[in-house]
Amino acid sequence: MANREHWGSKMGFVLAAAGSAIGLGNVWKFPYVTGSNGGAAFVFIYLISVVILGLPIMIAELVIGRHTEKDPVGAFKQIAGGTTWEFVGYLGVLSGFFILSFYSVVGGWTIGYIVKSITGSIAGLHDTAQASEIFKQYVANPYLSILYHVLFMASCMYIVIKGIKNGIEKWSKILMPLLFVILIALIVRGITMEGSLEGIIFFLNPDFSKITLNSILSALGQSFFSLSLGMGAMITYGSYLSREDKILHSALWIVLLDTLVAILAGFAIFPSVFAMSLSPQEGPGLIFHVIPAVFARMPLGQFFEVLFFVLLFIAALTSGISLLEVVVAYITDEKGWSRRKAVLVMGSIITLLGIPSALSFGVMGNVTILGNTFFDFMDKLTSNYMLPIGGFFIAICLGWKYGLENTIHELDPDTRFISLKELWAFMIKFVSPFILFVVFFMLIKDDIVALLQKVF
Numbered sequence: 001m002a003n004r005e006h007w008g009s010k011m012g013f014v015l016a017a018a019g020s021a022i023g024l025g026n027v028w029k030f031p032y033v034t035g036s037n038g039g040a041a042f043v044f045i046y047l048i049s050v051v052i053l054g055l056p057i058m059i060a061e062l063v064i065g066r067h068t069e070k071d072p073v074g075a076f077k078q079i080a081g082g083t084t085w086e087f088v089g090y091l092g093v094l095s096g097f098f099i100l101s102f103y104s105v106v107g108g109w110t111i112g113y114i115v116k117s118i119t120g121s122i123a124g125l126h127d128t129a130q131a132s133e134i135f136k137q138y139v140a141n142p143y144l145s146i147l148y149h150v151l152f153m154a155s156c157m158y159i160v161i162k163g164i165k166n167g168i169e170k171w172s173k174i175l176m177p178l179l180f181v182i183l184i185a186l187i188v189r190g191i192t193m194e195g196s197l198e199g200i201i202f203f204l205n206p207d208f209s210k211i212t213l214n215s216i217l218s219a220l221g222q223s224f225f226s227l228s229l230g231m232g233a234m235i236t237y238g239s240y241l242s243r244e245d246k247i248l249h250s251a252l253w254i255v256l257l258d259t260l261v262a263i264l265a266g267f268a269i270f271p272s273v274f275a276m277s278l279s280p281q282e283g284p285g286l287i288f289h290v291i292p293a294v295f296a297r298m299p300l301g302q303f304f305e306v307l308f309f310v311l312l313f314i315a316a317l318t319s320g321i322s323l324l325e326v327v328v329a330y331i332t333d334e335k336g337w338s339r340r341k342a343v344l345v346m347g348s349i350i351t352l353l354g355i356p357s358a359l360s361f362g363v364m365g366n367v368t369i370l371g372n373t374f375f376d377f378m379d380k381l382t383s384n385y386m387l388p389i390g391g392f393f394i395a396i397c398l399g400w401k402y403g404l405e406n407t408i409h410e411l412d413p414d415t416r417f418i419s420l421k422e423l424w425a426f427m428i429k430f431v432s433p434f435i436l437f438v439v440f441f442m443l444i445k446d447d448i449v450a451l452l453q454k455v456f
C-alpha cells in the first residue's frame with residue numbers, strides 16, 4: 001500500500017513494540033507467578049522459553065508484517081490467500097478484541113488505585129487482610145469498575161485515533177522512559193530498606209524442587225503473553241516498518257527490554273515485600289493486597305505508592321493501545337473505514353464487551369461459563385487457547401505453507417560467525433511448532449478431561 005503510515009524512527013518503533021510487550025503481564029503477573037513457583041528457578045525456565053520460543057515467533061510476526069504491509073487478516077490473505085489459513089488472521093483480530101475487553105478492566109483498577117493512593121484512602125493499611133478486603137469491595141462495586149474500565153478504554157482510543165506516528169509512537173516515546181525511571185526509583189527504595197536482602201536472595205537463589213510440569217507450562221505461556229505473541233500484534237506493528245529497518249536487531253531489543261522489565265519488576269517488589277515481613281506467595285492479589293501494606297509500612301510510602309500504580313497504568317496503557325490497533329488496522333485495511341470511525345466504533349464495542357468482565361467480581365460473580373466467571377473465561381480462552389493456537393499456526397504457515405525462502409530476505413544480513421537466518425529458519429519450522437503443540441496439549445488436557453466428565 002503506497003500511502004501506508006510508517007514509524008518515524010527505529011527507536012520509536014522499538015519503544016512502541018516494547019510498550020506492547022511490557023504490560024500487566026510483566027509488572028502484575030510475572031512477580032506473583034514467580035513468587036508461587038519457586039522464585040529464581042522459575043525465572044530461569046522463563047528465560048529459556050523467551051529465547052527458544054519467544055524470540056523466533058517475534059521475528060516471524062515482524063517478518064510477516066513488514067513483508068505484507070497489512071493487518072493480520074490482510075497478511076494471511078496475502079501469504080495464504082483463498083485457503084483456510086486465512087482464519088489465522090481472523091483468530092488474531094478476535095483475540096485482540098477479547099483480550100482488550102478484560103485487560104481494560106484491570107487497566108481500570110490501576111486508575112482506581114492511582115486515585116485511591118493519591119487521596120490516601122489506602123494509606124495506613126498495615127495488614128494485608130485489610131488491604132485485601134478493600135480491594136474486594138472496590139472491584140465488587142459495579143459503578144466504579146465500569147467507570148474506570150471506560151476511562152481506560154477512552155485513554156487507549158484517544159491515543160490510537162491519532163495514528164501511528166502522532167499517537168502510538170509519540171506516546172510510547174514519552175511513557176516508556178517514564179516507566180523505566182519509576183521502576184528504578186522503586187527498586188532503589190526497595191533494596192535500601194533493612195531486611196530487603198532476603199527478597200533478593202529469594203529472587204536470585206533457585207529452588208528447583210518447586211519446579212513442576214505446571215510451572216514449566218506457566219513459564220512458556222507467560223513468555224508468550226508477555227511478549228504479545230500469537231495474535232498478530234507484532235504483525236500489525238511490523239506492517240508499519242520501513243524497508244530500511246532491521247528486524248533481527250529490533251526483535252532482540254524488544255525481547256530484551258520486555259525481559260528486563262519483568263526481572264526489574266521482581267527487584268522492585270520482592271525486596272520490599274520481604275523487608276516488610278510479608279509473604280511473596282500471595283498469587284494474583286500480590287499487587288493489590290500486599291503492595292498497599294508494603295507502602296503503608298514504609299517511609300514516604302504514599303509517594304511511592306502513587307508512583308507504583310502510575311507505573312502499572314503506563315504498562316497497561318501501552319499494551320492496551322497495541323491490542324486496539326490490531327482491531328483498528330483490520331477494519332481500516334480490510335473494510336476501508338477511516339481510522340477515526342474504526343476507533344470509535346470498535347472501541348465502543350470492546351468497552352461494552354468488557355462490562356460483564358468488569359462485573360465478574362461483584363454482581364455477576366455467580367454467572368459462570370464452564371465453571372469460570374466471565375472474566376476468567378475470557379482470560380483462559382485467550383491466554384490458554386487462542387494465543388498458543390495462533391502462535392502455532394503462524395509458525396506452521398510461515399515455515400511450511402508460504403515457505404521461508406519467500407521471506408528470509410526480510411532479515412538483516414548475517415554476521416560472519418553464525419548464520420542467524422538458518423538458525424531462525426530451523427527454530428520456526430521445527431522447534432517452535434513442536435514446543436507449542438506440546439504446551440497446548442498439556443494446557444487443555446485437564447480442561448478436556450473435566451469437560452468430558454461433565455458431559456458423560
Ligand code: PFF
Pocket residue numbers: 020021022023024025026096099225226227228229231233319320322323
Ligand atoms: N504483553 C502484554 C502484557 O504483558 O501485559 C499483554 C498483551 C498485549 C498480549 C498485546 C497480547 C497483545 F497483543
